[in-house]
Amino acid sequence: MSKRPRVRAPELRGRAWLNTGGRDLSLAGLRGRIVVLDFWTFCCVNCLHVLDELRELEEKHRDTMVIIGVHSPKFAHEAEPQAVVDAVERYGVHHPVLDDPELATWKQYAVRAWPTLVVIDPEGYVVAQHAGEGHAHAIETLVAELEAEHAAKGTLRRGDGPYVPPEPAPGDLRFPGKALRLPDSGHYLVSDTTRHQLVELAADGETVVRRIGAGVRGFVDGPPEHARFSEPQGLALLPDGTVVVADTVNHALRVCDPASGAVSTLAGTGRQWWQGAPTSGTGREVALSSPWDVAWFAGKLWIAMAGVHQLWAYDPADGTVAVAAGTTNEGLVDGPAAEAWFAQPSGLAVSGAGDRLWIADSETSALRWIERDGTSDGTSGGAGDAATFTVRTAVGTGLFDFGHRDGPAGQALLQHPLGVTALPDGSVAIADTYNHALRRYAPATGEVSTLATDLREPSAAVLTESSDLVVVESGRHRLTRLRLPEETVRVEPVAHRTQRAATEVAPGRLRLDVVFQAPAGQKLDTRYGPSTRLLVSATPPGLLAGGAGSGTDLTRELLLADGATEGVLHVSATAASCDDDPANPYPACHMHQQDWGFPLRITPSGRTRLPLVLAGMDDRA
Structure with missing residues (x-):
């Protein structure tokens, strides 16, 4: 010591x-x-x-x-x-x-x-x-x-x-997350996130009909008065009429029978997924990571897996879950689903035509969608086909730019949206959470407008039979009914960039060192090959003339492109260590991981080495 x-x-x-x-x-x-x-x-x-x-x-x-x-x-x-x-x-x-x-x-x-x-x-x-x-x-x-x-x-x-x-604090709801309209009764089922319950409200959106869950943090199946959740969020109705709950902090999908209120577990082990763990298999045997929303799309239950920046899917035909889109790298990259990057996808909604799954990608302040390859009308392939999908972005540019600006989608700005709702005219409403607003994107015109302001951290919205919207105002602990206006609200445009100061680096070569020292009593886990992984990329990609890509060495020499003046360097590092106890034949192993995003400014007087501490003693270099 x-x-x-x-x-x-x-x-x-x-x-x-x-x-x-x-x-x-x-x-x-x-x-x-x-x-x-x-x-x-x-x-x-x-x-x-x-x-x-x-x-x-x-x-x-x-x-x-x-x-x-x-x-x-x-x-x-x-x-x-x-x-x-x-x-x-x-x-x-x-x-x-x-x-x-x-x-x-x-x-x-x-x-x-x-x-x-x-x-x-x-x-x-x-x-x-x-x-x-x-x-x-x-x-x-x-x-x-x-x-x-x-x-x-x-x-x-x-x-x-x-x-x-x-x-x-008193009140019927406390920081509700998502809501679902129950078609048979017209009631609303709400995830009462902070109180670890589901609350059924009457059609007026205010009167409590019943509560499902004991109201304390836990992971327990059973009748409504005994079941336990841990910060539940998303809700989806399956074709058989049951409701799936994204039980976020339990890293699980739960099933609720609307008739009896009984709760059971559909997928997840109650433990968080880590790099190297299985990414497919029987639902109850595969770990998940902070599922935030769920939606029925293309014959499967899609999961916004916020904790690992991916979309997963549950197939009820065989009871399995598997990765559907995303690499676990955090950022905004479109393209084939297996190669796309997300950043905490937190809201899902299926378009009226069933051809698109809209995604609120919260950390990139983006509205994105996924569709089956080769079609924009949902006509190719059946739900059981081994279809491939493509990810595209409607609004948003990356991890560090956000604000409140309407207009053409390429110039519009959001701020950490958590919810999306498909509207009857083919457009999509966006719960623009950190702007306290409800926004609208119209694919037909490519325009973004504002439907309502002066909400408080809206996290989701539900379409009613009369085409009104019931908004989950999480920060006001209530549901708020809004009539869709003929004219959208006008707001003064505001643009922000994350306030962290840019790191000044010199042009040319930049040495990247990720410092990892196995904690006391542990050693690097090399039983199955290298125990470390380093992934480097940049926005724009042209910022780096060399050094991008994946490798196992935690030291990397980067080459900044000639003429580059600024950009964002993305670094993702993981390391595995196990308890160093020769007497224990089954030592516990631990995964350490971190993503960094560095705004860079290139200047002659800038630094030539960038040290990052993943784990170990304090390093002030």
């Missing part, structure tokens, strides 16, 4: 503290406790995975360890004070959170990606930094070591932490 670098942890600075009962915290005041800083932003599904990973660790070491979330926003909406307050409640964050809208603390700790975890010992020194997800086991091992070391030194202080829970 004495070999750890002695780097004093910078003090925590931001706009406000949440979950502390109104009290400001300081590292000086937390001396004697192990502190874990979780740098996150609420749009980021990897950050949400880390929140879930930390729950058990937080409970087990609550008398010696304090987790502090540092909320560092990507999108403009995420910098709004109330939005941060809402996100902390929405995702069940049960530790103090520092609201850091100006990225002050982010910069002090030289953080480069969401999520990043920093461990500070009881004497106030940084001892480890981990980027990405999958590090809970390593941090638990380190925390246990720090507890033993500092208990022996007399520098460990035990006791209650500074977390103060907020007062519970």
